[in-house]
Amino acid sequence: MKTITKILLSLSVAGILTSCDAGKNQENGNGELSVIPQPVNIKISTGSFEIKNHTTVYCKSDSLVNAGKYLSQQLGGLEIKSGSGGGINLIIADEEVNGIGSEGYKLNITNRRIDIIANEPAGIFYGIQTLLQMLPPVILNSSGQDYSLGEVSCSEIEDYPRFKWRGLLLDVSRHFFTIDEVKELIDQMAAYKFNILQLHLTDDQGWRIEIKSMPELTDTGAWRVPRTGLWWDREPPKDGEKATYGGFYTQEEIKDLVKYAAERYVNILPEIEAPGHSLAAIASYPYLSSSGKEYKVNPGSKFYGIEDNSLCPGKETTFEYLDKVFSEVAELFPFEYIHIGGDECYKGFWEKCSDCRARAKENGLKDMKELQSYFVKRLEKILESKGKKLIGWDEILEGGLAPNAAVMSWRGMEGGIAAAKAQHKVVMSPFSHAYIDFYQGDPAVEPPTYAMLRLNKVYTFEPVPEGVDSSYILGGQGNLWTESVPSFRHAEYMLWPRSFALSEVFWSPANSRDWPGFVRRTEYNLKRLNQKDINYSTSFYDAIIEPSKDEKGNLLIQLDTEIDGLDIYYTFDNTLPDHHSQLYIKGDKLTIPADADTFRVITYRDGKAIGKLIAVPVTDLVKRVQ
Numbered sequence: 003m004k005t006i007t008k009i010l011l012s013l014s015v016a017g018i019l020t021s022c023d024a025g026k027n028q029e030n031g032n033g034e035l036s037v038i039p040q041p042v043n044i045k046i047s048t049g050s051f052e053i054k055n056h057t058t059v060y061c062k063s064d065s066l067v068n069a070g071k072y073l074s075q076q077l078g079g080l081e082i083k084s085g086s087g088g089g090i091n092l093i094i095a096d097e098e099v100n101g102i103g104s105e106g107y108k109l110n111i112t113n114r115r116i117d118i119i120a121n122e123p124a125g126i127f128y129g130i131q132t133l134l135q136m137l138p139p140v141i142l143n144s145s146g147q148d149y150s151l152g153e154v155s156c157s158e159i160e161d162y163p164r165f166k167w168r169g170l171l172l173d174v175s176r177h178f179f180t181i182d183e184v185k186e187l188i189d190q191m192a193a194y195k196f197n198i199l200q201l202h203l204t205d206d207q208g209w210r211i212e213i214k215s216m217p218e219l220t221d222t223g224a225w226r227v228p229r230t231g232l233w234w235d236r237e238p239p240k241d242g243e244k245a246t247y248g249g250f251y252t253q254e255e256i257k258d259l260v261k262y263a264a265e266r267y268v269n270i271l272p273e274i275e276a277p278g279h280s281l282a283a284i285a286s287y288p289y290l291s292s293s294g295k296e297y298k299v300n301p302g303s304k305f306y307g308i309e310d311n312s313l314c315p316g317k318e319t320t321f322e323y324l325d326k327v328f329s330e331v332a333e334l335f336p337f338e339y340i341h342i343g344g345d346e347c348y349k350g351f352w353e354k355c356s357d358c359r360a361r362a363k364e365n366g367l368k369d370m371k372e373l374q375s376y377f378v379k380r381l382e383k384i385l386e387s388k389g390k391k392l393i394g395w396d397e398i399l400e401g402g403l404a405p406n407a408a409v410m411s412w413r414g415m416e417g418g419i420a421a422a423k424a425q426h427k428v429v430m431s432p433f434s435h436a437y438i439d440f441y442q443g444d445p446a447v448e449p450p451t452y453a454m455l456r457l458n459k460v461y462t463f464e465p466v467p468e469g470v471d472s473s474y475i476l477g478g479q480g481n482l483w484t485e486s487v488p489s490f491r492h493a494e495y496m497l498w499p500r501s502f503a504l505s506e507v508f509w510s511p512a513n514s515r516d517w518p519g520f521v522r523r524t525e526y527n528l529k530r531l532n533q534k535d536i537n538y539s540t541s542f543y544d545a546i547i548e549p550s551k552d553e554k555g556n557l558l559i560q561l562d563t564e565i566d567g568l569d570i571y572y573t574f575d576n577t578l579p580d581h582h583s584q585l586y587i588k589g590d591k592l593t594i595p596a597d598a599d600t601f602r603v604i605t606y607r608d609g610k611a612i613g614k615l616i617a618v619p620v621t622d623l624v625k626r627v628q
């Protein structure tokens with residue numbers, strides 16, 4: 003649904019809007035703009051410009067017509083004219099504005115006009131995003147001929163990104179997301195100034211892109227048997243069972259998606275996994291693996307190390323396959339890089355394969371890691387022959403990095419550090435700070451996944467490690483793997499607000515980090531997500547339960563919160579805690595009454611419950627410290 007339709011819909015459903023949502027967005031109690039990511043320089047002065055439904059958008063040059071249309075659409079259809087005047091002016095600077103680069107902008111607001119000035123249309127687009135966020139999250143009254151969309155404070159803003167790579171990854175293999183859902187994600191990303199969407203298009207659980215020269219990849223590889231249970235605990239395909247879950251993008255759909263993304267200054271980085279994570283391809287063409295066995299596309303059941311999901315580097319037919327697939331992929335995606343995966347390649351079947359052993363011998367390779375390196379180097383040549391650069395997960399360092407490869411560091415920062423020191427380009431995406439498929443609150447009340455990454459930790463992510471030449475760090479990326487994300491609604495829950503934190507890490511100056519300010523801006527932006535009916539998590543309001551053991555082995559519980567200003571109440575007596583229950587005093591270590599069954603905890607702010615009620619059986623707390 004388009005944003006403005008949603009606004010109008012929510013207005014008619016909600017009726018009168020509360021006064022706390024009214025006025026200018028800077029009024030979040032701190033005289034600051036609630037813009038994410040935090041702009042580089044903001045000067046606020048007195049007065050404001052009121053944007054009305056009959057305010058005109060002026061485009062100073064033809065190259066800005068698309069940006070003008072985008073702005074107009076976001077605000078319900080403002081009139082667009084060429085030239086300049088007393089409305090919102092989009093202006094490519096006659097002389098280069100120093101210091102803001104190709105994505106930066108200046109936003110000058112007086113009570114007579116708004117000017118967004120940039121060197122390139124991308125900068126104008128980002129200036130528009132800032133302006134949109136400066137409006138209050140709801141329209142006060144959209145009835146009648148003449149209504150206000152809100153006031154924006156008179157101000158001078160100068161802004162530009164810290165990194166040129168501001169990415170998010172969506173895994174469309176483990177669960178399939180429609181083109182419309184991916185477009186919706188692109189809209190959401192663009193609003194927070196992300197500029198790269200990595201689509202994880204292939205894996206063991208599904209192949210999601212039409213390859214005309216290899217039709218089985220989608221006829222067979224795009225489909226698996228339907229399952230809804232816990233990932234890795236699912237029942238394997240039964241004999242004769244129909245593969246009905248899945249889907250793929252046709253090449254026409256991909257072209258349309260790439261265009262849609264480009265209009266929002268988002269590049270799509272396709273990822274085609276090789277040599278590991280290739281079971282969907284091998285289920286389609288069994289000759290691609292070392293063992294040559296027939297397999298089914300995996301539905302989320304255990305198979306790793308049992309079924310042969312790695313492409314065989316010993317056979318020439320594998321490289322013929324790669325050439326065909328990457329020829330078509332290179333044609334479809336204009337972005338300079340293609341991601342080849344390269345992670346978690348199981349090499350057990352290579353060791354038993356006579357072709358692999360022969361290949362290793364011929365090329366003087368001492369082990370299977372060097373054989374993987376041989377594979378990636380050949381793949382790099384294939385990509386370069388199609389005018390593309392190779393990027394892969396940090397395992398591509400093992401056995402020797404391909405000469406021009408870029409590295410996406412996920413197992414930590416170390417791979418990225420090693421690659422940067424060897425003068426290769428790096429994107430930092432460590433699971434410790436950037437894996438937004440992890441839990442963001444207590445596992446007792448969150449949908450099941452694995453590992454923990456709370457909002458406050460994401461906000462501490464620093465993509466440039468000490469001692470590394472920052473010119474090799476292209477930027478960073480958050481990754482949404484979707485083993486446990488079966489719907490787009492849940493993808494949104496995992497993305498926001500953690501991706502607010504990533505957006506700020508990737509765009510704003512390192513020295514502008516300010517957690518309390520970020521929390522205030524986050525709370526304001528969550529209203530904006532409400533307005534657009536975008537789902538998000540409020541887990542950052544929840545209590546953090548930290549069990550430990552004393553020297554005698556007795557269980558102790560400490561409690562904490564991610565944000566300041568919350569009161570924590572708890573019970574051990576099987577009642578629901580509220581503000582009359584025991585108040586937790588920061589730093590206390592609670593001992594557990596001898597026969598307590600369940601520990602319950604909730605947070606309050608200003609006398610109102612705000613966090614989720616968390617109930618954990620004491621036996622589960624004991625397991626957490628074993």
Ligand code: ACM
Binds near residue numbers: 346
């Ligand atoms: C990865 O998470 N295996 C890149």
